[in-house]
Amino acid sequence: MAVGNCNGPEAPTKNIAVIFGATGLVGKELVKKLLSKPRWKVYGVARRADQALFKFIQNPNYQFISCDLLNPLETKHKLSSLREVTHLFWVTWASQFPLDSQECCDQNKAMMENALNAILPRISSLKHVSLQTGAKHYVSIGSGFQEGGLGFLYGEDSPRVGGGKNFYYALEDLLRRRLAAGNVAWSVHRPGLILGSSVRTLFNFMGSLCVYGAICRHLNLPFLFGGTRRCWEEMYIDGSDAGLVAEQHIWAAINDKIYSSDGQALNAINGDSFTWREIWRAMAMKLGAEVPEEMFSEDFVFSEAMGDKGEVWKEIVKKEELVDTEMGDLANWEFVDQLFRCPMKMTASREKADWLGFQARCDDTLECVLYWVDTMRDERLIPWKGI
Known part of the structure; x- marks a missing residue:
């Protein structure tokens, strides 16, 4: 890049x-x-x-x-x-x-x-x-x-x-x-x-994920997945x-x-199949957060658990000497709740782009997520803690 x-x-x-x-x-x-x-x-x-x-x-x-x-x-x-x-x-x-x-x-x-x-x-x-x-x-x-x-x-x-x-x-x-x-x-x-890095995006999954991981690590909280079991166990979006x-x-x-x-x-789209259940543990480890034995919780709601953590994020930004951002510049908890409780699947085919000759692919969404964690670290948006 x-x-x-x-x-x-x-x-x-x-x-x-x-x-x-x-x-x-x-x-x-x-x-x-x-x-x-x-x-x-x-x-x-x-x-x-x-x-x-x-x-x-x-x-x-x-x-x-x-x-x-x-x-x-x-x-x-x-x-x-x-x-x-x-x-x-x-x-x-x-x-x-x-x-x-x-x-x-x-x-x-x-x-x-x-x-x-x-x-x-x-x-x-x-x-x-x-x-x-x-x-x-x-x-x-x-x-x-x-x-x-x-x-x-x-x-x-x-x-x-x-x-x-x-x-x-x-x-x-x-x-x-x-x-x-x-x-x-x-x-x-x-x-x-x-999946990317920006401080000017409303639906910013990587920003939300990384802020969540940093707060979990800072407060010794378990890195839980809060949503429906279907969203946890089945592929809902590319x-x-x-x-x-x-x-x-x-x-x-x-x-x-x-x-x-x-x-x-x-x-x-990337073109691979994945579930949050398959990749959640690896994401938690990458961010240095506590990995609980049971990561899925239907009762955990991100907007309720993280919505009041703005001052905690400011502490992290100051302690780690990060780019000065508000929590809302990176994280959107309502979006994460909607994503993990989505009642409808949005899985698509990339057959047409392949057929027309577009050769770029990203066949491992987990590797993509891990790459963007490192990118956000390089940009000093999140701490250099974790793997």
């Missing part, structure tokens, strides 16, 4: 990318991977900068733009100067309203509309737009348990559900409408549980390495063989 350095004479720029959501889990990896390739210039757009990311990116071909995309006047002012953009990556979303609500749809659609209004009239060089949504494309909140177990995998042609209030659908429809006239190719990528998802975005964006002006949908 190294970032390329510009030494010697600077090669002429061939591709210019703008990444909306550059500080998120996949956005950070997109920035790094594009800058490691020759002849790319990258604009990163987000509401707030990630100072930890700046430490790793010292490249004259990168420029960060702070912008509130929900403000149409600010968006036009900040982005109207962009010229010669060839590739647009949309890996952001607005989270103020509940999922599957009309307000959430309207807000996310408005945010993308503002960005497109600022950029599209001023550029003729755009080749590809890459949209990231997720496996929730296939399920609706309140739709209940999905039967089929490991034998049931969602394919990209699975029908829409839930009456159309999933904001993913609104974004796909918007791109289809806005890009059709210019014959611009676009793709949509649907990851499962994204793991999606943030680096792999970023590679798929780039591969689709520059691959003429999968060109589609009507949108090419691709699941973006």
Whole structure:
């Protein structure tokens, strides 16, 4: 995941990318991977900068733009100067309203509309737009348990559900409408549980996991799994390495063989099968937390057990001389509770991406988790305690 350095004479720029959501889990990896390739210039757009990311990116071909995309006047002012953009990556979303609500749809659609209004009239060089949504494309909140177990995998042609209030659908429809006239190719990528490092992500599993492990170690608490037995013993969601998802975005964006002006949908998942029961002990050991004899507890609720531990996290940050973060910058306990008590399975197939020639794989989600623990340690977001 190294970032390329510009030494010697600077090669002429061939591709210019703008990444909306550059500080998120996949956005950070997109920035790094594009800058490691020759002849790319990258604009990163987000509401707030990630100072930890700046430490790793010292490249004259990168420029960060702070912008509130929900403000149409600010968006036009900040982005109207962009010229010669060839590739647009949309890996952001607005989270103020509940999922599957009309307000959430309207807000996310408005945010993308503002960005497109600022950029599209001023550029003729755009080749590809890459949209990231997720496996929730296939399920609706309140739709209940999905039967089929490991034998049931969602394919990209699975029908829409839930009456159309999933904001993913609104974004796909918007791109289809806005890009059709210019014959611009676009793709949509649907990851499962994204595994990566960021302090600007609402649904941050690795951040939550690592903060939980650090607090357990600090307070000598057992590293319990709190959720339903089905979520403990069966596979409910695919793991999606943030680096792999970023590679798929780039591969689709520059691959003429999968060109589609009507949108090419691709699941973006590791490709292996795992259960929390199989990997929970190894994760606890990696984080140096106490491993209880019985790790599963249906009565343990993360938001209840960890919700009041903000001051404990501050003690850990100070003691270990970590990057100054609040607990909420990394951990989202309500999200973990929802994940481990999810009534519906979101397991998908990556057969289409494989068939089209995308060769990157991450066949061991546990190894992926352990890698991101080490990455967060290197970034000084979590303590160097454990294996």
